[in-house]
Amino acid sequence: MTERQWSDHGSGMSASRRPAPQAGEAGTTTIPVVRTLVVDDVDEVRDGLIRLMNRVPGIEVVGGARDGAEAVALTRELRPAVVLMDMRMPGMDGLTATKAITALKDPPAVIVLSAYGDESLVIEALLSGACGYLVKGTSGVALAEAVQAAARGEARLAGSVTRPLVQRLVESLTTERGLRTAAEQAQRSATQRETENRAMATRLAGLLDSAPVGIIETDPTGRVLRWNRAAEDIYGWTEAEVLGRVDPSLADPAVRPESPGSSSAQHLRSDGSTVEVEVAQAPLVDEDEQLTGGIRIVTDVTERRVLEDRLHHQAFHDLLTGLPNRALFLDRAEAALTRARGTGRPVLVFLLDLDGFKTVNDSLGHLAGDELLTIAASRLARCIGEDDTVARLGGDEFAVLVEQFDDPGIAATLATRMLAALQEPTWLAGRPLTIDTSIGVAESCGGDDENALSLLRDADLAMYAAKTSGKARFERFEPRMRVAVMERAIVENDLRAALKLDQLRLVYQPIVDMRTRRMQGAEALLRWYHPERGVIPPVSFIPLAEDLGLMTDLGAWVIRSACRQLGAWRRQLPAGGDLYVSVNLSPTQFADPGLLDHVRDCLTESELEPHSLVLEITEQVLVDQYSRARAVLAELNQIGVRVAIDDFGSGYSSLAYLLELDVDILKIDKSFIDALTLSPKGPVLVGSILHMASALGLRPIAEGIETEEQLDYLLRANCPSGQGFLFSTPVDPEQIAAIALAP
Numbered sequence: 220m221t222e223r224q225w226s227d228h229g230s231g232m233s234a235s236r237r238p239a240p241q242a243g244e245a246g247t248t249t250i251p252v253v254r255t256l257v258v259d260d261v262d263e264v265r266d267g268l269i270r271l272m273n274r275v276p277g278i279e280v281v282g283g284a285r286d287g288a289e290a291v292a293l294t295r296e297l298r299p300a301v302v303l304m305d306m307r308m309p310g311m312d313g314l315t316a317t318k319a320i321t322a323l324k325d326p327p328a329v330i331v332l333s334a335y336g337d338e339s340l341v342i343e344a345l346l347s348g349a350c351g352y353l354v355k356g357t358s359g360v361a362l363a364e365a366v367q368a369a370a371r372g373e374a375r376l377a378g379s380v381t382r383p384l385v386q387r388l389v390e391s392l393t394t395e396r397g398l399r400t401a402a403e404q405a406q407r408s409a410t411q412r413e414t415e416n417r418a419m420a421t422r423l424a425g426l427l428d429s430a431p432v433g434i435i436e437t438d439p440t441g442r443v444l445r446w447n448r449a450a451e452d453i454y455g456w457t458e459a460e461v462l463g464r465v466d467p468s469l470a471d472p473a474v475r476p477e478s479p480g481s482s483s484a485q486h487l488r489s490d491g492s493t494v495e496v497e498v499a500q501a502p503l504v505d506e507d508e509q510l511t512g513g514i515r516i517v518t519d520v521t522e523r524r525v526l527e528d529r530l531h532h533q534a535f536h537d538l539l540t541g542l543p544n545r546a547l548f549l550d551r552a553e554a555a556l557t558r559a560r561g562t563g564r565p566v567l568v569f570l571l572d573l574d575g576f577k578t579v580n581d582s583l584g585h586l587a588g589d590e591l592l593t594i595a596a597s598r599l600a601r602c603i604g605e606d607d608t609v610a611r612l613g614g615d616e617f618a619v620l621v622e623q624f625d626d627p628g629i630a631a632t633l634a635t636r637m638l639a640a641l642q643e644p645t646w647l648a649g650r651p652l653t654i655d656t657s658i659g660v661a662e663s664c665g666g667d668d669e670n671a672l673s674l675l676r677d678a679d680l681a682m683y684a685a686k687t688s689g690k691a692r693f694e695r696f697e698p699r700m701r702v703a704v705m706e707r708a709i710v711e712n713d714l715r716a717a718l719k720l721d722q723l724r725l726v727y728q729p730i731v732d733m734r735t736r737r738m739q740g741a742e743a744l745l746r747w748y749h750p751e752r753g754v755i756p757p758v759s760f761i762p763l764a765e766d767l768g769l770m771t772d773l774g775a776w777v778i779r780s781a782c783r784q785l786g787a788w789r790r791q792l793p794a795g796g797d798l799y800v801s802v803n804l805s806p807t808q809f810a811d812p813g814l815l816d817h818v819r820d821c822l823t824e825s826e827l828e829p830h831s832l833v834l835e836i837t838e839q840v841l842v843d844q845y846s847r848a849r850a851v852l853a854e855l856n857q858i859g860v861r862v863a864i865d866d867f868g869s870g871y872s873s874l875a876y877l878l879e880l881d882v883d884i885l886k887i888d889k890s891f892i893d894a895l896t897l898s899p900k901g902p903v904l905v906g907s908i909l910h911m912a913s914a915l916g917l918r919p920i921a922e923g924i925e926t927e928e929q930l931d932y933l934l935r936a937n938c939p940s941g942q943g944f945l946f947s948t949p950v951d952p953e954q955i956a957a958i959a960l961a962p
Contacts, residue, residue: 252277252278252279253277253278253279253300253301253366253367253370254279254281254297254298254299254300254301255272255278255279255280255281255299255300255301255302255303255366256280256281256282256283256284256290256293256294256297256299256301256302256303256327257269257272257280257282257283257284257303258283258284258285258286258287258289258290258302258303258304258305258308258313258316259283259285259303259305259308259332260285260286260305260308260309261305262285264305264355265283265285266283268303269283271359271362272303272362272363272366275359275363275366275530276529276530276533277367278363278366278367281297281299282297282299285308286308286309286310286311286316287308287310287311287312287313287315287316287319288310288311288316290302290304290311290316290320291311291316291319291320294320294323294326294327295323298327299327300327300328300369300370301327301328301329301330301366301369301370302320302327302328302329302330303330303332303362303366304316304317304320304329304330304331304332304344304349305332305333306331306332306333306344307333313331313332313344314344317329317331317344317348317349318348321348321349322348326348328350328351328369328370329344329348329349329350329351330349330350330351330352330353330365330366330369331344331349331351331352331353332353332354332355333352333353333354333355350369350431351365351368351369351431352431353365361523363526363530364520364522364523364526364527367522367526368522430447430449431449432449432516432517432518433447433449433450433452433453433454433496433515433516433517433518433519434447434449434450434514434515434516434517435447435450435466435514435515435517436503436512436513436514437466437512437513437514437515438511438512439510439511439512439513440465441465441466441469441513442463442464442465443461443462443463443464443465443466444462444512445458446458446461446462449517450517453488453494453496453517453519454467454468454486454487454488454489454494455488455489455490456468456489460489467487467489468486468487468488469486469487483495483496483497483498483520484496484498486517494519494521495519495520495521495524496517496518496519496520497517497518497520498515498516498517498518499515499516500513500514500515500516501513501514534546535547535550537596537610537611539589539592539593539611540592540593540596540597540611541596542596542600542609542610542611542617543608543609543610543611544610544611544612544613545610545612545613545618547610548608548610548612548618548620548671549671549672549675550671551608551620552566552568552620552671552674552675553670553671555620555622556663556669556670556671556674558622559622559663559665560665560667563665564622564623564624565622565662565663565664565665566620566621566622566662566663566674567619567620567621567622567624567629567630567633567660567661567662567663568618568619568620568621568660568661568662568663568674568675568677568678569618569619569621569630569633569634569637569658569659569660569678569693570612570616570617570618570658570659570660570661570675570678570679570681570682571599571616571617571618571619571637571656571657571658571659571682572615572616572617572656572657572682572686573591573592573595573615573641573654573655573656574655574656574657574686574690574691575655575806575843576588576591576592576614576615577615577807577810578806578807578810578843578844579591579647579652579843581807581810581811581812581844582810582843582844582846582847583647583648583844583846583847584648587647587648590647591645591647591652591654592611592615594645594647594654595615595617595641595654595656596609596611596617598637598640598641598643599617599619599637599640599641601640602619602633602636602637602640603619603621603633604621606622606623607619607620607621607622608620618675618678619633619637621633630660630662630695631693634658634660634693635693637656637658638656638658638691638692638693641654641655641656642654642655642691648846650845650846652843655690655691656691657682657685657686657690657691657692657693658681658682658685658692658693658694659677659678659679659680659681659682659683659684659685659693659694659695659696660678660681660693660694660695660696661674661675661677661678661681661695661696662695662696677696677700678696680696680700680701681693681694681695681696681697681700682694683700683707684700686762686766687762707763710760710763711763711767713749714747714760714763714764714767714769715767715769717747717749718772718773718776722747722748722749722750723745723746723747723748723773723776724745724746724747724748724951725743725744725745725746725777725780725781725784725952726743726744726746726949726950726951726952727741727742727743727744727784727800727949727950727951727952727955728741728742728744728942728947728948728949728950729741729942729946729947729950729955729958730742730801730920730940730941730942731940731941731942731946732939732940733921733930733933733934733938733939733940733941734934736946737961738798738955738958738959738961739797739798739799739940740798740799740800740801740833741798741800741801741955742800742801742802742803742835742942743777743780743781743784743800743801743802743803744757744949745757745761745773745777747759747760761805765805765806765807770805770807770808771807771808771811771813774804774805774807774808774811775808775817777802777803778802778817778818778821778832779817779821779824781800781802781832782800782821782822782824782825782827782832783824783825784800784952785798785799785800785825785827785831785832786825786826786827787952788952788955788956788959789827791956792956792959792960793960794959795959798831798959799830799831799832799833799861800831800832800833801833801834801835801863802832802833802834802835803835803836803865804834804835804836804840806837806839806840806843806844809836809840809844809847809848809851810844810847814851815851815854815855815858818832818834818855818858818860819858822858822860828859829858829859829860830859830860830861832860832861833860833861833862833863833883833884834855834860834861834862834863835862835863835864835865835886836848836862836863836864836865837864837865837866838864838866838867838876841864841876841880845876848880849879849880852880852881852882853881855881856881861883861884862881862882862883862884863882863883863884863885863886863920864877864882864884864885864886865886866886866888866889866922867885867886867887867888867908868887868888868890868891868904868908877911877915877917878915882917883917883918884917884918884919884920885908885912885917885918885919885920886919886920886921886922887905887908887909887919887920887921887922887938888922888923889922889923889943891904891905891908892905892921892922892923892924892925892929892933892943893923895928895929895932895933896926896928896929902932902936905921905932905933905936906936909936909937909938913937918939918940919938919939919940920940920941920942921933921938921940921941921942921943922941922942922943923942923943923944924941924942924943924944924945924946925943925944925945926945927945929945930945
């Protein structure tokens, strides 16, 4: 028996037989965890069962046993709630193990697993305390439902596996009657006849009363002759109420089984309600093949249907948000495209990616990240119509399917609406946050070769174009984007190899004393020396490195290389002991849990004092990762590493952050320096920043100084340090020595 034979192929579930859930519907109910022990001597079967059960929500396999003796020992040790027991095993078989386990104090529920032809063993196991019986090859859904029901103390048999037991009961009932006839014909003694009949009757009565399914025997006219306890539980009528009557559960002819075999139906209960059951039935005949009645085995499958629906929902929906998942989205998109070919009306697919989600996840934790995804899902669902679909494809990626529209401008309208909805202020982990997203839009063109995957691919290309154009925007797909993505793929491969092939270099821009113009330190700037494309500036590849998840390794290389270079300068230059190096940290790098340890290692390796390293972060990083920023900046302060806020004034400025966080340096953004000679307000703003920095004990550095006029104002305003093309462009490490030695 292989794992494949325990799959859900026998459950009868399909997407077509169930109504398609709408976008935004609620998630599923939590299923209690059932500790389960699997027993089978065949490794392949046992391992297949374990893998299957571990995939079922609410079931935890605590162990596997190869024989009955090991099963009894593991039951004592692991205390499972349910044991799945094979019958035929070497050594102690399943029947003996079942008797031993059910005799324990607070025993688990035992479900017997058997092959066809083991009915006699199964009957013995049921009479020995087993609560259920399943034939090997039962569907995964039926198996999971049986385990859940057994854990609740309810006896259940999967309806699709009751035929062997029906046959066994038919044989038992026929034998019971045949014994009496044969005994009379042979003129057996009254004592022998009574003994045999009493033994058979006792055995059959015990089986009927302990059977975990409803067992109903009728005469040829349909009147009830036997009605066991499980039938009473299923239908509500007692045996006394139905004996001699036509089975009241079949009062509706539409649900009455008419032929041997197994069927599903809704039967009546004594209170007038209906119950969903599976029925296995067979006729009873005498030795002359004359019909003497019939027997039915009835299984209440109501809870199994609930579990099937639950598992079906989980298979096609995202567990976190309750939205349709990728599989259901593609299914609906294919159906929409089929309809569109008939109507000639287009279909729209929107693909959305939350900008900066990884940073939120890394800095605020996965619970905050999950909450952000749930908020985004709810807002997107409000933006679309009842006939449209919003789905979560995975991670922070969502998709929207729109059809049956008349407005040619609906794509721009919906994209703008979704951007605005997501950008509404959000409180997350006790602080305000704005959700930005990039959206790609693709519209079907009605071609026969068009499918859901190709439409989603085109939307993905458009989304990438939105990201590279500045994020927090949308783009519509254009065929030229396919060429762009091919070029991007080439660049991706080249960038992955760049670090290994030693194509990345650091150049350095001096930071000088404004009055003496002598170099105080240098800012490390990354360049990619591509063998075919020449020198590539960071603005052209850093966003791609972020998307590819390379920034942590890339940023770590930059810190280590800059520290090594500073160590070399200090050894080479007479006044090198006073130099420092400044390194920019990306949001991803700042969120890296290993950042502090890496900084310590680099300082130790290069034999540098901590204050000789300055780490630059942007204001936006402080906003997005405020809780982490407080902790990391405090730790850097204890180490002795200095921290600079880069491009101060260009982003979300908050004086409160300057009061609360351990910051040493303010780098005034180049836009303010440019404004010194372009706007009357420029000198006022720069003067205010310099005055504030002085009052807070922070060292200001002016960025982007390009003219003597700008320098004159900054000198009059007592700005101590600056950098820009007026002093030097970024240069190779070898040229720094000449600049540092200049008078």
